[in-house]
Structure formats: C-alpha cells, structure tokens
Amino acid sequence: MKKKVLSAILSIAMVATMLIGCSTESPVSDDSSSEDGGSEGGGKKIGITIQNIENAYWAGVMSKLQEILDENGYDATIVGCEENASTQISQIENFITSGCDMIMVHPHDADAVEESCKQAMDAGIKVMCWDNEMENTTANWVLDNTELGKEIGKTAAAFINEHYTADNKAEVCVIGKPDTQVLLERQQGIEAGLEENCEDNYEIVATIEGVVNNEVQSQAETVLQAHPDCKVWVGVGAGAMIGSNTALLAHYGGAGNIPEDVGVITTDVTSEQLDALQAGDEAVRAIVGFEGSNTDTAQACFEMFEKILNGEFDDVSGDEKNVYRPTMEINMDNIEEIQAGM
Structure with missing residues (x-):
C-alpha cells in the first residue's frame, strides 16, 4: 500500500x-x-x-x-x-x-x-x-469533496459519541467556506457525516467561514463569547483547525488545560497541525489527510x-x-x- x-x-x-x-x-x-x-x-x-x-x-x-x-x-x-x-x-x-x-x-x-x-x-x-x-x-x-466532508464528520462523530450523550449534547461549530463550491460541498458533507453517525448527542450552535488562520481565530473567539461551552469544532481546511485551536487555547488558559471533551477535527494538514496533534495537550484530535x-x-x-x-x-x-x-x-x-x- x-x-x-x-x-x-x-x-x-x-x-x-x-x-x-x-x-x-x-x-x-x-x-x-x-x-x-x-x-x-x-x-x-x-x-x-x-x-x-x-x-x-x-x-x-x-x-x-x-x-x-x-x-x-x-x-x-x-x-x-x-x-x-x-x-x-x-x-x-x-x-x-x-x-x-x-x-x-x-x-x-x-x-x-x-x-x-x-x-x-x-x-x-x-x-x-x-x-x-x-x-x-x-x-x-x-x-470527492462531499465524501471527504463525510469522513471529517464521521471522525468528529466518533469523538462526540465517546464524550457526549443525548442528555449532555456537544455544542458544535462548523467552519466552512460557502463561496467556494468545493468547500461548500465539503461543509455539506461534514454536516451530513455528523447527522449520519452521531447518536442524537450534538447541536450545531454556530457556523463560521474562513480558510486563513487569523480570520478563523477571530471568528472563533466571537463564537466562544456567545457559546462558551462550544467544545467540538469541525472545518474544511488547515486554517479552520489552526485558527480554532488557537482560540480554544486562549479560552482555556493554554496547552495542558484543554478538557478531554474538547476537540477540533478538520482536513488539509500542515506541520503546525501535526505538531498540535502530537503534543496531545491541545484541542486538535484528528485530521483527515491526502497523499502525504x-x-x-x-x-x-x-x-x-x-x-x-x-x-x-x-x-x-x-x-x-x-x-x-x-x-x-x-x-x-x-x-x-x-x-x-x-
């Protein structure tokens, strides 16, 4: 292989x-x-x-x-x-x-x-x-961006099913980019993947857009002000992961303070994402990647x-x-x- x-x-x-x-x-x-x-x-x-x-x-x-x-x-x-x-x-x-x-x-x-x-x-x-x-x-x-989105949603659903129940639903933020067709398809796939694989134990409380780190971070900070218990973040690319992870680190007081039921799952993958995942004490939980x-x-x-x-x-x-x-x-x-x- x-x-x-x-x-x-x-x-x-x-x-x-x-x-x-x-x-x-x-x-x-x-x-x-x-x-x-x-x-x-x-x-x-x-x-x-x-x-x-x-x-x-x-x-x-x-x-x-x-x-x-x-x-x-x-x-x-x-x-x-x-x-x-x-x-x-x-x-x-x-x-x-x-x-x-x-x-x-x-x-x-x-x-x-x-x-x-x-x-x-x-x-x-x-x-x-x-x-x-x-x-x-x-x-x-x-x-196949719809299927890629579904894989992201499925991966996030596994995390949600591990940590949340119907009586304790995960608050979810979806990070998309609807003005770009392939990223809109990816976002729709994410939402479909969550719906198909979750156990009635989540609610999408916010949807934001962006592919650049600082743009996503700023919007994520605004979401956290309105929804301080929004703990699961799914998105269409690397900027979605890096930006939301940075916002969550600030929200919880830095690496090592992230609760185990907080997670970010996206795609694309850069060294910064890999480093955050390997660290084990940040919000990054899984990445859906491509050739290598x-x-x-x-x-x-x-x-x-x-x-x-x-x-x-x-x-x-x-x-x-x-x-x-x-x-x-x-x-x-x-x-x-x-x-x-x-």
Whole structure:
C-alpha cells in the first residue's frame, strides 16, 4: 500500500520567498523562454494559479512543487488569485499569451474560469484542474469533496459519541467556506457525516467561514463569547483547525488545560497541525489527510503534469478525465509514523 504521510508547512522565510515570487501581475516575462515555449534546460513552460497563496497548506505544497519542477527543468510560474475570480481569469490569459505548454488552475470559481480555460485549450495548451470536475480541461485531479466532508464528520462523530450523550449534547461549530463550491460541498458533507453517525448527542450552535488562520481565530473567539461551552469544532481546511485551536487555547488558559471533551477535527494538514496533534495537550484530535507530506502531494501533482504533457489524457473525456485522490485519518495512533516521514 502506498505510504501516506502528511503535508508540512513552509518556514517563515520560505513563505516570504513564495510571496515575493507569486504576485498577481503578468507571471512570465517576455524574454524568459525560447521560441518553442520551453526553458533553457529543455523543459516546458507551466503556469499555475491557485485560490490563495496565504493559505498554509497551499503555500507548503506549492513551494515543494516549484522545487520539483525546477529540478526537472520546467519553466514554472505559480501565482495566487487570492480568492478573486477576475484576477484568476487575468492570470490564465497571461499564461496563454506567454506561450505556456500547460496551465494548472485551482479555481476560486470553476464556472467563472471555464471560458478562459477553453481559450487555452483552443490555443493548443493543455489544462489541468486541481479540485473541480471542470469541462474545459485535459484532466481534473480531484477529491470527492462531499465524501471527504463525510469522513471529517464521521471522525468528529466518533469523538462526540465517546464524550457526549443525548442528555449532555456537544455544542458544535462548523467552519466552512460557502463561496467556494468545493468547500461548500465539503461543509455539506461534514454536516451530513455528523447527522449520519452521531447518536442524537450534538447541536450545531454556530457556523463560521474562513480558510486563513487569523480570520478563523477571530471568528472563533466571537463564537466562544456567545457559546462558551462550544467544545467540538469541525472545518474544511488547515486554517479552520489552526485558527480554532488557537482560540480554544486562549479560552482555556493554554496547552495542558484543554478538557478531554474538547476537540477540533478538520482536513488539509500542515506541520503546525501535526505538531498540535502530537503534543496531545491541545484541542486538535484528528485530521483527515491526502497523499502525504508536502513533497508527496507535490510529487503526485508533478506526475499528473507529466502524464498530461505526454498525451495520456488526449483521447479521454467525461468521467475518464477525472483522477480521484485518496484520503486517510491521522490521529494519535499513527502520528509518530507520519511525523517520521515528514
């Protein structure tokens, strides 16, 4: 079975480097490539636009992906649209104009970028979507986000069933991001997973939104003021976990003071999440992860790039171009093995 470990977040210095190199301006200079669009090393030109470069998970994976692409002679540029569909469309158009051989889009709004992706394909550029089952793409590298959400909800339900009863219901906060379709699906899956697996022993007392740590932390603090006994937090990503865990640590007076019936369960997974889980005295209880570490996920993405560029998806359509990613639960039973592989 494929070894699975989890994503590691960048150091502050690496994040700074990424941000410097990932503006939303035209991503490739006019004289950066040869006439055939390849780099001096013979590699092809790839443009990558993602939802939010400030998100810890994305920053970590994209840094490793940039390293792998550089090492293999590709001319790659990675930019973040910062959750703005118009910006992302402009970035795709810039990649088309600059002569990219392939564009990877992690869409803020998949419907909004369909036309610009079609323009890329009409220009002979291969297009890969990360996360959405888009139409105007060569291939889609996707999660079944509803099922992923259900796994998060199921994992949280196991925690709730261990600590709560119908006479002592868990107060739950759900952290979503409804303006992003895949994250809305994930949030709905979480709620369905709770409903399917809990024993009439919980109540959702608050729903907030966010994918960036400090945004979630601020909202979580507000929830705790209104619902000081809100003890179970479930969410759609790393920011949901880190932000709510930070708020809970402040609420209970620091690590070591978190009651055993307080828990945070989300997905994505960064080093900060893993450290909080392994510490054992914070609110983080379990994580639903993907291929493995930042390097593992970046390598899997790179392998998709090579398959697409080598023509393996040229003659497929419909569901055949959707490649689904695996998931797994990370908890105190397997954290040491995962950390050892980081």
